[in-house]
Amino acid sequence: xxxxxxxxxxxxxxxxxxxDGMTVIAGGFGLCGIPENLIQAIRDRGxxxxxxxxxxxxxxxxxxxxxxxxxxxxxIIASYVGENAMFERxxxxxxxxxxxxPQGTLAEKMRAGGAGIPAFYTATGYGTPIAEGKxxxxxxxRDYVLEHAIRGDFAIVxxxxxxxxxxxxxxxxxxxxxxxxxxxxxxxxxEVEEIVAPxxxxxxxxxxxxxxxxxxxxxxxxxxxxxxTLSA
Amino acid sequence: xxxxxxxxxxxxxxxxxxxDGMTVIAGGFGLCGIPENLIQAIRDRGxxxxxxxxxxxxxxxxxxxxxxxxxxxxxIIASYVGENAMFERxxxxxxxxxxxxPQGTLAEKMRAGGAGIPAFYTATGYGTPIAEGKxxxxxxxRDYVLEHAIRGDFAIVxxxxxxxxxxxxxxxxxxxxxxxxxxxxxxxxxEVEEIVAPxxxxxxxxxxxxxxxxxxxxxxxxxxxxxxTLSA
Amino acid sequence: MALTREQMARRVALELxxxxxxxxxxxxxxxxxxxxxxxxxxxxQSENGLLxxxxxxxxxxxxxxxxxxxxxxxxxxxxxxxxxxAESFAMIRGGxxxxxxxxxxxxxxxxxxxxxxxxxxxxxxxGGSMDLVAGAENIIVTxxxxxxxxxxxxxxxxxxxxxxxxxxxxVLTDLAYLEIIDGAFHLKERAPGVTVEEIAxxxxxxxxxxxHVPEMSFA
Amino acid sequence: MALTREQMARRVALELxxxxxxxxxxxxxxxxxxxxxxxxxxxxQSENGLLxxxxxxxxxxxxxxxxxxxxxxxxxxxxxxxxxxAESFAMIRGGxxxxxxxxxxxxxxxxxxxxxxxxxxxxxxxGGSMDLVAGAENIIVTxxxxxxxxxxxxxxxxxxxxxxxxxxxxVLTDLAYLEIIDGAFHLKERAPGVTVEEIAxxxxxxxxxxxHVPEMSFA
Numbered sequence: 001x002x003x004x005x006x007x008x009x010x011x012x013x014x015x016x017x018x019x020d021g022m023t024v025i026a027g028g029f030g031l032c033g034i035p036e037n038l039i040q041a042i043r044d045r046g047x048x049x050x051x052x053x054x055x056x057x058x059x060x061x062x063x064x065x066x067x068x069x070x071x072x073x074x075x076i077i078a079s080y081v082g083e084n085a086m087f088e089r090x091x092x093x094x095x096x097x098x099x100x101x102p103q104g105t106l107a108e109k110m111r112a113g114g115a116g117i118p119a120f121y122t123a124t125g126y127g128t129p130i131a132e133g134k135x136x137x138x139x140x141x142r143d144y145v146l147e148h149a150i151r152g153d154f155a156i157v158x159x160x161x162x163x164x165x166x167x168x169x170x171x172x173x174x175x176x177x178x179x180x181x182x183x184x185x186x187x188x189x190x191e192v193e194e195i196v197a198p199x200x201x202x203x204x205x206x207x208x209x210x211x212x213x214x215x216x217x218x219x220x221x222x223x224x225x226x227x228x229t230l231s232a
Numbered sequence: 233x234x235x236x237x238x239x240x241x242x243x244x245x246x247x248x249x250x251x252d253g254m255t256v257i258a259g260g261f262g263l264c265g266i267p268e269n270l271i272q273a274i275r276d277r278g279x280x281x282x283x284x285x286x287x288x289x290x291x292x293x294x295x296x297x298x299x300x301x302x303x304x305x306x307x308i309i310a311s312y313v314g315e316n317a318m319f320e321r322x323x324x325x326x327x328x329x330x331x332x333x334p335q336g337t338l339a340e341k342m343r344a345g346g347a348g349i350p351a352f353y354t355a356t357g358y359g360t361p362i363a364e365g366k367x368x369x370x371x372x373x374r375d376y377v378l379e380h381a382i383r384g385d386f387a388i389v390x391x392x393x394x395x396x397x398x399x400x401x402x403x404x405x406x407x408x409x410x411x412x413x414x415x416x417x418x419x420x421x422x423e424v425e426e427i428v429a430p431x432x433x434x435x436x437x438x439x440x441x442x443x444x445x446x447x448x449x450x451x452x453x454x455x456x457x458x459x460x461t462l463s464a
Numbered sequence: 465m466a467l468t469r470e471q472m473a474r475r476v477a478l479e480l481x482x483x484x485x486x487x488x489x490x491x492x493x494x495x496x497x498x499x500x501x502x503x504x505x506x507x508x509q510s511e512n513g514l515l516x517x518x519x520x521x522x523x524x525x526x527x528x529x530x531x532x533x534x535x536x537x538x539x540x541x542x543x544x545x546x547x548x549x550a551e552s553f554a555m556i557r558g559g560x561x562x563x564x565x566x567x568x569x570x571x572x573x574x575x576x577x578x579x580x581x582x583x584x585x586x587x588x589x590x591g592g593s594m595d596l597v598a599g600a601e602n603i604i605v606t607x608x609x610x611x612x613x614x615x616x617x618x619x620x621x622x623x624x625x626x627x628x629x630x631x632x633x634x635v636l637t638d639l640a641y642l643e644i645i646d647g648a649f650h651l652k653e654r655a656p657g658v659t660v661e662e663i664a665x666x667x668x669x670x671x672x673x674x675x676h677v678p679e680m681s682f683a
Numbered sequence: 684m685a686l687t688r689e690q691m692a693r694r695v696a697l698e699l700x701x702x703x704x705x706x707x708x709x710x711x712x713x714x715x716x717x718x719x720x721x722x723x724x725x726x727x728q729s730e731n732g733l734l735x736x737x738x739x740x741x742x743x744x745x746x747x748x749x750x751x752x753x754x755x756x757x758x759x760x761x762x763x764x765x766x767x768x769a770e771s772f773a774m775i776r777g778g779x780x781x782x783x784x785x786x787x788x789x790x791x792x793x794x795x796x797x798x799x800x801x802x803x804x805x806x807x808x809x810g811g812s813m814d815l816v817a818g819a820e821n822i823i824v825t826x827x828x829x830x831x832x833x834x835x836x837x838x839x840x841x842x843x844x845x846x847x848x849x850x851x852x853x854v855l856t857d858l859a860y861l862e863i864i865d866g867a868f869h870l871k872e873r874a875p876g877v878t879v880e881e882i883a884x885x886x887x888x889x890x891x892x893x894x895h896v897p898e899m900s901f902a
Contacts, residue, residue: 003724080589104553104595116776120352127629198762206764223528226535235505312808336772336814348557359848430543438545455747458754
């Protein structure tokens with residue numbers, strides 16, 4: 001690897017340095033736009049005691065759910081448990097530490113982590129349990145909660161196309177948390193469906209500039225659908 | 233105008249409701265990506281005592297400089313005076329109130345204004361005159377300054393292409409502050425070079441979603457160049 | 465008779481206005497999209513990052529990368545835009561959504577809402593609901609008037625952990641349409657065939673009943 | 684002999700590394716781009732919203748919508764990206780830039796820098812400089828050692844309003860390359876033909892002079 005070529009040869013190389021106890025920020029919403037292969041590679045690696053930051057935690061047997069199955073996750077920062085039975089059970093049993101965080105606050109915390117904003121105020125969650133123990137303040141007559149940025153040792157991200165400098169474009173709503181996660185990892189790893197030469201992606205249409213990306217690789221994706229709804 | 237059709241018929245209509253003493257946030261950096269026609273229309277309208285929020289204030293005789301000439305601006309929030317002689321003179325003479333704000337903080341304050349973040353912490357400016365009178369705080373061992381969001385009564389924005397729902401795409405570095413300004417106006421007016429039918433712009437490539445845009449019109453632009461530098 | 469889910473959706477749809485950007489929560493709120501009046505344009509925001517959500521896809525259009533906040537496969541309308549979750553919630557938190565419709569477990573006379581957990585029993589998570597209730601000026605809560613075991617969900621004070629404090633002004637249940645003003649539910653409309661007495665009996669929070677409570681209409 | 688502007692740029696260029704994302708300020712820093720060693724890839728960030736700034740355009744390529752932070756018309760290299768000012772400063776403030784080079788009026792032994800105003804006389808404005816010095820771990824200040832009237836610009840304490848506090852570790856002047864460590868300038872290299880004595884005389888802030896101060900090399 002020389003200059004700005006972010007391509008790595010394998011999933012192992014992509015996760016080199018990932019150790020027990022680290023924090024991993026993952027892109028994706030539900031099963032849409034999740035870094036399927038990197039998640040599987042973390043499972044194969046057997047890394048434990050992870051703190052995972054992700055909007056939700058996959059489903060039983062797919063997505064981040066596989067790391068729950070193997071008890072590799074110590075703590076989750078997420079907005080939604082939903083229909084993930086193992087997530088809910090491990091949480092209610094106290095096996096899994098969960099920091100439930102409103103979706104917009106979670107997105108903003110990731111963005112702030114990447115953007116050098118250590119903390120910000122939001123009205124979200126004021127007067128609710130998630131504001132307990134947090135500083136609050138009245139600004140222009142309204143109540144706000146102070147929320148802190150999130151950074152991760154690793155960020156794992158799913159893109160659509162990238163050039164080998166790590167400029168990434170996402171496809172449709174598979175964008176979701178991915179560009180935010182990408183900014184907030186000390187090491188950011190992106191897997192995409194197609195890698196092209198620098199210059200092939202229009203500069204003004206890049207969603208994640210390559211400066212945020214440390215390692216890049218190409219994969220194939222199952223793209224499981226959670227709710228297959230069709231028009232009559 | 234019905235539904236989401238944001239097109240207005242004239243510059244007068246675009247600025248309807250702009251009154252003396254209001255705050256106007258303007259996109260543009262230097263003379264690049266400035267809403268030339270809307271600025272001229274504010275001049276023609278003769279609105280006075282304006283607070284203008286813009287990275288800089290044009291040059292003598294062009295861009296926001298024409299509003300300085302006519303003494304229509306009471307206060308400027310900007311990061312750069314630069315080579316604008318009238319700006320510097322009015323400021324040093326005390327005719328013009330100036331709130332110099334670091335460029336990144338200014339951009340973030342506009343974004344925060346549009347995004348419902350009333351205030352945020354940044355290391356920028358800590359220990360300098362711009363932190364005077366502002367609250368500071370140590371977070372994880374580092375010093376930060378509390379900065380507040382900016383909103384405007386009007387935002388004036390220059391785009392490249394838009395559909396008539398107000399979805400905007402910017403061209404090259406004429407993007408700059410424009411998408412941020414667009415989010416922070418109570419009334420956001422956008423002038424573009426071309427208006428197309430909804431559906432013609434790719435959804436994932438919209439820089440400013442139409443939800444931020446209240447009024448849209450098409451104009452022609454001089455696009456004056458400040459530093460014409462050429463390769464030998 | 466208590467309203468059906470479809471009737472509830474139809475009643476909420478009357479609150480729509482031409483040119484509204486609207487966020488519809490999961491469940492009954494989602495059905496509102498089926499009752500947008502003819503000739504009215506409404507754009508649906510889905511908080512996972514889509515403004516201009518369209519109908520469900522055909523088999524040919526089906527695309528795993530195109531879902532809504534309920535994880536359902538959807539399409540985009542012409543003029544839609546797609547963006548990150550940070551941008552999506554910038555829109556929501558920044559007050560740019562004209563109307564938000566969402567479900568709840570409980571609402572109280574102070575405009576508090578509880579919708580995301582039942583301690584020890586069920587934790588769905590708040591998803592985007594806390595941001596939605598904090599960001600919107602204009603919210604309609606849709607829910608059944610009582611729980612399955614007959615307990616009122618319109619309370620003097622929410623018993624479950626809150627989603628938002630003091631943010632709800634309008635509630636549509638299967639029995640009534642109510643507004644929350646100065647610490648009380650004001651009964652504005654009743655479902656066809658439902659008596660004021662039944663509503664009063666099933667409303668645990670303070671209820672203000674005007675002399676005349678019209679029957680709800682759906683168009 | 685004092686270094687020329689070009690020699691200063693060449694010396695700074697030695698600090699570049701393959702794969703660095705670099706922000707170059709206006710003036711001497713801009714010239715550094717001309718001395719990137721062969722075979723080394725460096726990507727230039729321009730804080731108005733361009734990562735991957737290229738050379739000046741030809742007459743045919745000239746485009747008013749394509750400028751750098753110095754308002755000069757430029758081109759983009761293959762693999763460039765263009766974004767908003769908020770994104771640009773997210774990058775800067777978030778510490779993603781590997782090296783920042785910028786000019787100054789004064790620097791002091793505490794690593795303070797002043798570069799944006801002379802009270803009563805001149806106000807350029809800080810532009811992006813306050814964000815750049817706050818966001819970068821790795822900054823080189825380039826400036827002449829003395830002002831035009833012969834006053835040292837390396838001070839015990841800055842006299843002008845600060846751009847940033849305690850953020851500068853490295854200074855290249857036309858006379859010397861110095862590092863700021865524990866409240867003193869440490870003389871690391873001297874310009875060819877410039878004596879340690881001259882540097883000592885022209886440095887107002889505390890100066891630490893090691894036994895051997897090598898002459899600067901440029902390659």
